[in-house]
Amino acid sequence: MMMKIKLIALKNFPVIKPGDNISKEILTSIAKQRLKLLPEDIIVIAHKIVSISQGRFVDLSKVRISKKAIQLSKRTGKDRSFCQLVLENSKDIIKASKNVIITRDKLGLVAANAGIDQSNIKDKNTALLLPKNPNLSAKKISLAISNSFDKNLPVIIADSVGRPWRYGLTQISIGSYGIKPLKSYKKDLYNNPLYDTEVPIVDELASTAGLLMEKDVGIPVVLIRGYNYLRSKENSNLLLRSKNNDIFK
């Protein structure tokens, strides 16, 4: 039975630039602070550094604006080029109103503005898209980092999303590798059957890492130590509830 879990922030993580190798930076940072990776550690990474390493920047002044983007801009009051980018990176617009665009993005995630970000970027005329394929990024980083172990350390790529009915953004997993994303409990304490009791492990781990990933300090990587997870080939896409399965609608 698990009794203790430790969350460890990687100190002095360098500012990531396009082309940087995230796994190398993680290994260097771990070595520098005389930490040692353990074979059961879980690594949670803020999606932003993955996006940046992939050079997912877009110069807003160079975006070709469509009619649809002009309409969306009028409806929301948001910048036309930004609206264009949101449209290009979304499957569905779930809601568009004054200052608000909620989308189901190309990856299937429901979030504001197709996850496109303008914070923590130096240039104000630049937007940052989500990583191309966060599950694949998680896999690549995991494989590169786990060299010295028999088994691969799970990697989770985290982003923050808003919630209906509750204020505040919580961290979820937008990509993962090596860990069972959803755990189903079949029996309770008294061995009675449990129904619909599934825990989105990767989201809970992302939230947990979020405690150390404060928005105004540079901590994009957190180790979680001591959590007893199950290994799996499934990834975070398993958590995507389609419109048809949305019991809240």
Place this chain on the structure above:
Amino acid sequence: MMMKIKLIALKNFPVIKPGDNISKEILTSIAKQRLKLLPEDIIVIAHKIVSISQGRFVDLSKVRISKKAIQLSKRTGKDRSFCQLVLENSKDIIKASKNVIITRDKLGLVAANAGIDQSNIKDKNTALLLPKNPNLSAKKISLAISNSFDKNLPVIIADSVGRPWRYGLTQISIGSYGIKPLKSYKKDLYNNPLYDTEVPIVDELASTAGLLMEKDVGIPVVLIRGYNYLRSKENSNLLLRSKNNDIFK
């Protein structure tokens, strides 16, 4: 800057019965495992033991069933007495369909079945309601536990809720005391203004504790050590987004 956080489960926590004193049991359990509370610890408690200590059991065979409950039962396929209880403990029914009732309960929380629980209870004809006033319970437990310190240790009472668009239940705070529930970030890493960047600290802490509160083992209390929170007189009600403020609708 925070670099490490520890999550510590209270071992061998006794099975709570109606009338039991939760704060006393927490102190006993801490002493037994030779732990020491530190003045900056945060205590997260599964709501179920608070409900049980308050004797919030209802004998389903004794519930007087209304016409509305009969209608709700027909629509959802759920037991009539259970539907009656759900109605009595809800402000709004947000959705009712086959096997599904989503409510805004008397406390203002949006969740399934007004948070009424039938798992982890021995008697199958019994349902367990949410604690009467979780913020008040959090306060009382905090005051009773914090006797030996200058300041009161924050207490969070956690429950798990489902989410639109994503599978799995995540832990949120349904009651809290002594900790700022929502943290607003005004500036990013580059000192640029941040908008709509609020983190629901108490929910993230509840999720984090949830990693140790597995559904089929008896760990209802978790200490979080090393997290750098702000003190506040606000409570978890601050996180309730009203229907009118639901940007996702």
